[in-house]
Amino acid sequence: MSLWLSGIGVSRGIAIARVQKAHGGDLDVPEYRLAAGDVESEIARFVDAHAHAKTQLREVRARIPEGTPGDIAAFIDTHILMMDDRSITESTAAHIRDGRINAETALIRTRDALISVFEQMDDAYLRTRRDDVEHVCSRILRILLRSERQISARSEHGEPAVVVADDVTPADIILLAQQQVAAFVTEYGGPLSHTAILARSLGIPAVVGLRDARRLLRDNETVIVDGEAGHVLADPDTQALGFYRDKQRQHERHRAGLVRLKGRDAVSRDGVPIRLLANIELPEDARVAEESGAQGVGLYRTEFLYMNRKELPSEEEQYDAYARIVSAVSGTITIRTLDLGADKQVDSGRSHGPLPTNPALGLRAIRLCLKEPELFRIQVRALLRASAHGRVQIMLPMISNLQEFRQAATLIETARAELRAEGRPFAENVPIGAMIEVPAAAIAAPMLARHARFFSIGTNDLIQYTLAIDRVDDEVNYLYDPLHPAVLHLIRHTIESGRGAGIPVAMCGEMAGDPRFTRLLLGLGLTDFSMHPNSILEIKQIVVESDIARLRAAMTGALDSGDPQTLRDRIAELDAP
Missing domain, CATH: 1.10.274.10 (PtsI, HPr-binding domain)
Structure with a gap:
């Protein structure tokens, strides 16, 4: 009898293969005192x-x-x-x-x-x-403990298997990918877990967060893994096998067809140009992004320079790191300033006080930078100096009101004046923009747009804050809904505010790289998408096959229906041929 299980689909694709369970999740660790x-x-x-x-x-x-x-x-x-x-x-x-x-x-x-x-x-x-x-x-x-586990990507029959585990490390994933693993199913993890990120990068179907998977699935039994829907079907019947094999062939044809789009511009059927940008973290990623057709970088995170260390990175260390990444990108690169909080040691061990009860709502990101202006000043000087090597934009995270933006802009102007007086080269006209990830900022977008040179919508946090849920918390992440009417209203309001002020509006959250939402976002007026490089061709295909005027007309009034199901039906119609 077939068994239908549901987890979180994090990497598209269909796998039909036998189960290979990875045993030995929790370790029995002895504890004893020494002579x-x-x-x-x-x-x-x-x-x-x-x-x-x-x-x-x-x-x-x-x-x-x-x-x-x-x-x-x-x-x-x-x-x-x-x-x-x-x-x-x-x-x-x-x-x-x-x-x-x-x-x-x-x-x-x-x-x-x-x-x-x-x-x-x-x-x-x-x-x-x-x-x-x-x-x-x-x-x-x-x-x-002399308990090194060996995970095999092959079933007893020597065929590529579906590996079922509590979790898999990045090293395991790389080794299993080299063995041509069919898919991953893990009991833990979410859309941002290592398994999810690496599976997407390697094109391996994966379902995570499927609790008790090792108990419910048997070694060597045939399973179907749908990495998009998050479904695992054990012991499928003939009809299910036929359906998913056909779906598997369609997906493989679809992926093969994406290669044709590498040199093609992202222009819709009715002639609207769309900018597809990449989210990257390392200089090597810039090459991958350009090979995928990215027109620039919409988000470069800077936090890793500050983590796992006792001393703050110096201006020279930061400048060297930023200059390398800026030089590696041929288009515009949007660099986000420090987005850490007071709950981390980022200042040589100085304490900001007791840990906050809710750090997500505490002293973090731009709030921390404004409270610690020297921390911000050093980073901004390094960023401005790096702007001499390419087209840089500076993005301020977690802006919640106009006063914060203006304070930060004043500190940046002071840094400009210092560099000018020192005779250090930098680009004079580096755009300063706001990341829209707090509902207050989205609502106040018309005011912010009169001062910011660009907006970038961070949907990951915007959805969390709007719906008051932690998407990393397994107990409540089912409430994380990008299609919630309140979320879509805030996105539309931000896009329209930017258009009214004549400034570009990008989106750099996961929603931008999810093909399920591309036509919806095009219909809401979004023209700049920033995503993982591996998603660019997928999104480009949807763009070139879309009539944006039709999508925008279809979305007129849709958000005002008041009925979530009516809204979902309207969104589903956008994907209809």
């Missing part, structure tokens, strides 16, 4: 395990083929760098020495302390970086 004479040898045991784990990651890194998207190698590079982080190595050794406890227990204490810091982070994307800590510490822990 005084055993402390140094226990530290040495930890150091050996740490070195072995680092060697394993370097071997995985060396096996990544040439031409692989930069973000894939970046995950492994992040883990290799984290291996050398003193917050892991020195803290664990200190726990062993001070508490006279075994290395496994000491490492778990280190891991839990670091994870608690990441879980307090306000930015949903950065909060998922707790997974990096989990994966790095787990790799060392398994070596200490």
Whole structure:
């Protein structure tokens, strides 16, 4: 009898294959005290395990083929760098020495302390970086316990399998992809998890957040994985197999056809040009973005320069990093200023006070920068200097009122004056824009548009704040609804406010790269989309096949119906041929 399961679809595609379960999720970790004479040898045991784990990651890194998207190698590079982080190595050794406890227990204490810091982070994307800590510490822990798990991408019959696990690390995913894994199904994770990001980059169907998957699915049984809908069908009947095999062939033809669009402009059937931009994090990603046809960078995050360190990055360090990425991008690059909060140590250990009860609503992003103007000044000087190497725009995150924007603009103008007086080169006319991710900013968009040079809608936070839910929280993320009428009203109001003031409006949240929403956003008047480079061709195909005048006419009055189902029906009609 067939079993139908639902999780979170995070990577499109259909897989039909046998189950290969990855066993050994939670580890049985012993805890014991050491004799005084055993402390140094226990530290040495930890150091050996740490070195072995680092060697394993370097071997995985060396096996990544040439031409692989930069973000894939970046995950492994992040883990290799984290291996050398003193917050892991020195803290664990200190726990062993001070508490006279075994290395496994000491490492778990280190891991839990670091994870608690990441879980307090306000930015949903950065909060998922707790997974990096989990994966790095787990790799060392398994070596200490002599319990290194081997995950195979092949079934007992030697065919590509659907790997079912509690979670899979970036290193596991890369190795499994090289074995031509059919799909991933994990019990944990969400749209921003490592499994989701890497599966999308590698084009592997994936469903995450499917609780009890290892208990409900049997080794070697045939399953169908629909990575778009988030469905897993176990022991399918003949009719279901036929339906999904046909759907699988359609998807493969569709992907093969996207290659034709690489050199084509993103212009709709009725002649409306649309700008497709990329969200990137590393200079290597710029090459991948351009190969995918991106016309520039709509979001470059700067937080990683500040994380996993005790000292703030200097102006020179930041300038070097920004200059490299700006030089690697041929089009305009929009760089977001620091989007961290007071719950992180970003200032050489100085405390801003007790951790806030709700850091997402606390001292973060532009609020922190305005309270710590020297922190902001150093970054802005570095950004302005980097503007001498290309076309830079500076984007201010979490703006909630006009006063914040004007304060930040004044500090930026002061930095300009300093550089001018010092004779340092920079572009005089760097546009300063606002990220619209707080409902108050969306509502006040007409006022902000008179001062900002551009808007970028951050749908990830805008949806969270509008609907008062944490999309990383498994208990409430089912309420995360991009099609909620309130969300769509705020998006439309922001776009219309920008158009009325004559400034460009982009969208850089996940919604911009989701093909389910492309025609809706075109109908609402959006013309600048920024997304993961791997989504660009998919979105371009929808653009070139769309009649935007028809889409805009179809959306007239649709948001005012008051009935969510009527709205969803209208949106579904937009995708009809």
